[in-house]
Amino acid sequence: MAREGQIKVQSEKIFPIIKKWLYSDKDIFLRELVSNASDAIKKLERLNAIGEADTGEEKGRIEIQIDPEAKTLSVSDNGIGMTEDEVEKYITQIAFSGAEDFIEKYKDKTDAEAGIIGHFGLGFYSAFMVSDSVEIDTLSYQPGAKPVHWVSDGSDTYEIGEGARECHGTTITLHIGEDSKEFLEEFRLREMLHKYCHFMPYEIYFYPKKKDLSQKEEKSGEESKTEEKPVNNTQPLWLKKPKDCTKEEYESFYREVFMDFNPPLFWIHLNVDYPFNLKGILYFPQQSNKLQVMPGEIKLYNNQVYIADNIKEVVPEYLMLLKGVIDCPDLPLNVSRSFLQNDGDVQKISRHITKKVSDKLHSVFEEDRASFEGYWEDIAPFIKFGCIKDEKFYDRVKDIVLFKTLNHDYRTLEEYRKENEGQIFYVTDENVQAQYIRLFQENGMNAVLLTHAIDSHFISFLEYKESGLKFARIDSDLSDSMKTDGEKPDEEAVKALCEQFKAAVGKEDLDVQAENLKSKETPAIILVSEYERRLNDMSAMYGGMFPAGAQAKTTLVLNAQNDIVQKITSLPEEQKPLVCKYVYDLAMLSNQRLSADELSEFMKRSSELLKLAVFSQRAE
Template sequence: MNKEKGNLSIHSENIFPIIKKWLYSDQDIFIRELISNACDAITKVKRLSSLGEADLGDNTDFQVKVVLNKTAKTLKFIDNGIGMTEEEVKKYINQIAFSGAEDFLKTYKDKGDVDQIIGHFGLGFYSSFMVAETVEINTLSYKQDALAVKWRCDGRTEFEMENSSKDERGTEITLYLGEEGGDFLNEYTVKSTIEKYCSFMPYPIYFEVADKEPEKDKDGNLIVEEPEVLNDVTPLYSKQPSSCTDEEYKEFYRKTFRDFQEPLFWIHLNMDYPFNLKGILYFPKLNTEFDTMEGRIKLYNNQVFVADNIKEVIPEFLLLLKGVIDCPDLPLNVSRSFLQNDGFTRKISDYITKKVADKLNSLFKSEREGFEKFWEDISPFIKYGVLKDSKFYEKVASIILYKTTNQQYITLEEYLEKYGEKLDKQVYYVSDDVQQAQYIKMLQEYELEAVILDHNIDSAFISHMEMKKKDIGFKRVDSNITELMKDKDQATDGESSTKEAETLTKVFSKTLGKEDCKVQLESLKSQDVAGMIILSEESRRMQEMMKRYSMGGLNMGAMPTEEILVLNKKHPLIQYILEHAEEETELLNCIVQQVYDLAVMGHKPLSPEAMTNFIKRSHEIMKQLIL
């Protein structure tokens, strides 16, 4: 044919600024679009060949080649797929998404909400104009006697078409990179982008630099570099789970996520009905702090990378994991990077949640010992899932483990079965097993254990569990004195005890300079402890909540303290204070202050000033012992 010139079939002065501004969030996305189009072209011609409708001759070594020429400032994408005829170029290229270009422009020209763009415009090829000043297509169809066609456009609505001398089936797209595409003249940038988006494309992808200086060995001979395949055409997740070994799973994890710490375990997803979904989810060894955990789940569509961590498909709590999910049925929009608002995605999300819960239950029931070994790593993830997803809670609530202060793992049901009768269905816990060691020891004296809940997420978690299981409550070990700790055999005179409590309140208030000091006198079985601080569970949770609000910038005002100083009537120091309450001696003041500071230290850290005075006072007491 003679050289043909014309305008792209759209009613707009220029579609390309619209494409650049709204269709693609990342400039490097053009590499994914052009390579995935090339793979599609190969798939089509293979299909025609299998149906006997295409004679491929010897050209069956299917591949995609990306060639960088820094000198010419070009980037080529070459495939040996189905190719295009002159008519097909006119239909699929010149008309720009012939099925709806006018609707697209009318609807989205003046709007910036990318989520509104629906996925039937087929504009992937035009992403190349994000980086190229001019784009050239050289293509030859698989059809017998077809003529090769060359198409050229400089980013405006004009194009040129003519016959070319191309003699091999397929398509070659050449991007003449402009200023905006300067980064892609870098070999590393192009290779890393191919690996980012095209790691699992179904056909080999080769990359070469056309004007690269040849290397020589020490003898001056040219070193011939073998072309390197940048992708894995049959990724592990696409295989049957029964054919995969543990070492293959670990190697896939290391290669995909550049993480050389072995995952704890994994789940291989393989579903054909009612939708097609394959993938592998890995449970990595997590960080100790919940707010620093960050997973990465890569979402693919027919082995084409879509995005990381898409919440419409992957439940939010699972985003703490690492993995790969490939679902060809995903309803993507034109840029392949955003999901349309489709109830189908919710079904996928529910399926993934169910498979994860099933795996956890299976491990708990069949490999309890192994499950306990990595519980500390996975517990924040499970607790987060319980808070975020009611269906997940229902499936895993019975297998949530609690580590006790004697370093054993126990479920809530097991804890209540063992201690529930003694503790009136209360679950005692510690948030700092060092700080609260005194209270732990007192519980253990009565063959009772507390569970350790020392993670950032635990405060919200126990509130959630109380809401779900209304017949139980969680109490920190320093929230009250259980009846088991009291000496019921100690004869008490109600009136006398009241007077003693009033005396102690007066002494401690005056010595400590605390008018609001609250004192509770008890006869405890243990004589090792003179005093302890308790704070009701409700008061402490309120204080914690107000502290969080304050950290968020919301001034909630000061929360009045509800701390109570519990004094052990049976302890010699308390007896001494009662007997010498009226004397106001230096020794009495010293004992009162020391008993109080020791009680506070078992409950929370002393203030810097209080700690300084405590250390000074302790030295003075020890000096008196040797004088």
């Protein structure tokens, strides 16, 4: 017959686990203690509001002090405080949440949960990650309550008795351990406060020198004139309604949060009350390096308390190229508040953020296309990455994806296809592919500029998504519009010429053909197989993970209309190899940058041809 039992936890064994494994970063203890202080103030405000307490209109504040000589760090609040019974109940029972208890007790009288952060009853114990011992000095708001002093060294015992605190609230004093002395340094504490507590809802004051935080403060006339400044901003911009925010405020807030003094391109202000509570601002930053996309930073908050950066469950990977802040009290956080439970609510929030981003992009495009085109070089990598990663996002934004043309204007895919029938040619490097660009423009043809690393993936994605769409690099094929309709060159003569080139260049596998090109000035061009080149590019990018040949297939196209090509067969036999190699060099040079050895050989042949030209003139 089955029987029931009770799981038991031995505190002397759980404390070492807490000290080492409760949180991924030790410095997070400060966030936990300040969050608890914030909750204590919020609870007292709620009790005052419903008449359960009467502490006047005293402004909630949190004070943090370090004393390097005594090796202590203190966090103090003027919140609800605790009685001795409450200390025994909430502190000495690990994972018993005072926040949950408060919410349950007052749920019928007020929206008790709103703004309350802690729910797991473990935040206080993060103090032991950096401390040899921890003290609590607390005084309940309740009339006639006595102050309480509690101390523990992290073992399974503690001492509790009457304390000396004179004002309601709580002070947590950490006796910092030898291996955590960094948390007694002023710069380190300011850094942590900025990271974790910069937007806490109550003013935080930092005292890097000793100050008694447990006693009532008596200020002299002179001292009262000295205005203290909190280290945090209790009213972050995302709390305001979008219609009440100015351009200057958005840009100032961006500088404050990200220390980026290049103004953002534009932004999205999130302000949702239903079906979940979500506020925030997402910025589209300028990209200082157009070839390498710089990752963004999206900070996640819960009731103005920093949780983590770039949490993929809430913000899709491709949105990480943006910068921003998101505050969502409805997120179901786990015990460490550092990761999110992957449930349906989180997915809904993620989908909503994605939709808001696509809606904003559409509104900018439709209301001010000129500005949208001006932003395009900065936002293109983000949009293309988003399309590849999320087909729903692609379906939302595909009509506003732009392509820059050789004329340096912008077209949507639909606009470009209407203007340019058939295959879409593209350019990856305007300098290297300059000759091909000239041939195109001389023949009234256009191409699009795809110069970013992500473009090779993006066009493959488009070919997969859009039926009948085909991209080809400008050096991969000859358009019929680049050829003349004149008489075809003699087949036997062409065959002999091609064989001469193969022999002269020394590449038996070189494919050589002749065409009548409209541009007579060009002796020859190189064509590179689009499919094999893409495969090789992908293999190089991913370190040989994809199969690829040693070299993409190349074709040397001789221009039968060119005077030099036409006269090669009539040259003296000893000159033919030199001229053939030189023509091949010119074609290769217009297709790619020559290696050091290839460039050296090209210079030698150039010198030999100059000698021939000079001496032939003298002979005449």
